[in-house]
Ligand SMILES: Cc1cc2nc3c(=O)[nH]c(=O)nc-3n(C[C@H](O)[C@H](O)[C@H](O)COP(=O)(O)OP(=O)(O)OC[C@H]3O[C@@H](n4cnc5c(N)ncnc54)[C@H](O)[C@@H]3O)c2cc1C
């Protein structure tokens with residue numbers, strides 16, 4: 001991407017556990033995609049003949065993958081290398097409290113594309129449209145939203161901007177303009193390298209959750225939250241309706257001294273072993 | 274008109290999810306018409322690929338020159354194959370590769386993507402498909418509005434049955450561009466069963482008191498041929514490795530059997546395991562919320578119950594041989 005920062009010369013400090021130990025390093029311009037999701041303990045119910053999620057009494061939080069992994073790793077990289085962390089959210093004014101939470105954790109500024117998030121394609125196109133000429137080195141997303149669980153947005157942003165996509169990363173380091181990552185694969189991990197700019201979706205392992213402190217919360221109130229008009233994009237999919245699973249049948253209890261019975265039930269009745 | 278299925282191969286073999294995806298592709302084709310064509314890359318031998326025919330593929334396209342493909346190369350491969358076959362439905366597995374590639378193809382073709390499908394699509398409103406939403410706490414019916422549709426199938430949703438005859442394997446060379454992601458190293462846990470693929474899982478939580486008590490969990494897993502898993506706090510404190518953490522923020526699994534030992538059954542834990550076919554809960558507290566989600570429950574002390582269960586499984590195996 002176009003605009004690059006000057007090269008800063010930072011001498012490796014004596015302390016070996018200091019994170020900044022690159023001979024020289026480049027300031028990072030990072031975009032973190034933040035979405036809101038219902039608090040993980042929310043009761044899931046639907047209204048309007050099962051066509052709408054029932055928001056009654058639902059508390060919204062920052063989607064945990066976005067907050068714990070993408071945002072915090074973005075902040076750590078900024079702290080180590082210098083630069084900025086901007087968050088971006090496609091949503092309405094109702095999303096502002098969750099955006100402020102991300103600012104309280106430490107993002108420098110926020111962008112909200114002022115539109116109801118329709119499908120993943122709509123969201124990804126809005127983000128790509130905003131990011132395309134801004135010179136971001138890294139675009140970070142969560143692994144998935146915990147409401148619609150699509151895992152779609154990040155790959156679509158990468159396709160639209162024609163960038164490498166590192167899916168489900170559990171580690172991310174940057175040296176110069178090269179990112180080294182660990183990606184989950186079936187039964188293990190693989191270490192890969194890619195040139196920046198790149199899109200990375202972040203999973204567990206990336207970073208540890210950070211609790212915002214009072215100073216962060218106060219500062220968040222005055223940090224810039226820029227509201228941007230959406231681009232004209234057609235959604236490709238929509239949720240026609242919802243349903244909830246049938247209630248589970250009663251649990252069958254087995255006497256703790258009779259594990260032979262449990263094994264027989266698992267074999268003969270449940271056919272699980 | 275045809276259904277195109279992307280199939281992953283590793284170490285010369287077709288991945289388990291590949292058979293599932295082709296079997297599913299056949300169900301889709303039976304409903305919406307056309308043939309099933311599978312596409313893959315790499316060095317699997319032709320006889321391994323031809324086997325996909327037994328699950329419904331009429332043809333397998335293979336780009337042998339493309340090895341260690343990254344997400345954008347695989348996306349280009351699938352797009353080229355869709356172009357060649359005139360596919361209007363493209364199927365992936367909703368696994369690590371599918372999650373990386375399906376969205377790329379969707380955006381490039383402007384074709385609506387249903388991710389994590391758990392059932393075959395219906396023709397209601399043109400094309401509607403069932404998925405899990407809210408981490409398995411509900412189902413959603415996604416309507417796709419575009420002429421080309423993409424589905425990624427949630428693994429373990431169907432048990433593939435073989436029946437057909439071997440498929441024709443055809444070399445398929447296409448320009449997929451250069452790789453921009455290079456693999457430095459692959460680390461797999463040898464000998465262990467990968468958790469997302471496991472049919473049987475034994476999992477334990479904070480009720481086990483400390484990492485030194487996991488021996489009996491491993492014994493039980495070994496006797497059953499199961500993978501091991503754990504609750505989040507257990508991985509966070511470092512009693513168990515992070516890749517074992519299941520739940521809303523960890524791995525989501527849907528094995529045939531999930532045995533939970535000393536886990537309370539918090540809603541965030543259930544979100545990752547509620548797709549399991551059979552759930553067994555072992556807990557000292559009869560009021561533990563997990564019992565509400567269980568098929569079989571044992572109210573008792575894990576330190577007494579689990580060793581007894583290990584013995585019972587051994588006895589069962591001996592008498593079944
Ligand atoms: C946003 C968010 C996301 C989360 N994501 C996840 C997630 O992905 N996965 C996850 O697991 N958790 C997750 N959690 C945490 C979750 O809420 C619970 O805190 C956690 O699952 C509890 O783990 P546990 O059952 O091992 O421990 P505890 O809740 O401490 O339960 C221990 C259980 O062991 C039983 N026990 C004690 N002694 C014995 C004995 N001798 N024999 C048998 N049983 C015994 C107790 O009765 C109790 O039920 C998340 C929380 C939040 C807020």
Ligand SMILES: Nc1ncnc2c1ncn2[C@@H]1O[C@H](COP(=O)(O)O)[C@@H](O)[C@H]1O
Nearest residue numbers: 033035090141142144145150151152153
């Ligand atoms: N409305 C949104 N605004 C900004 N980012 C989003 C939005 N929806 C999803 N994302 C990002 O995309 C990731 C994957 O979302 P999904 O594809 O919906 O599972 C999330 O973890 C977020 O980082």
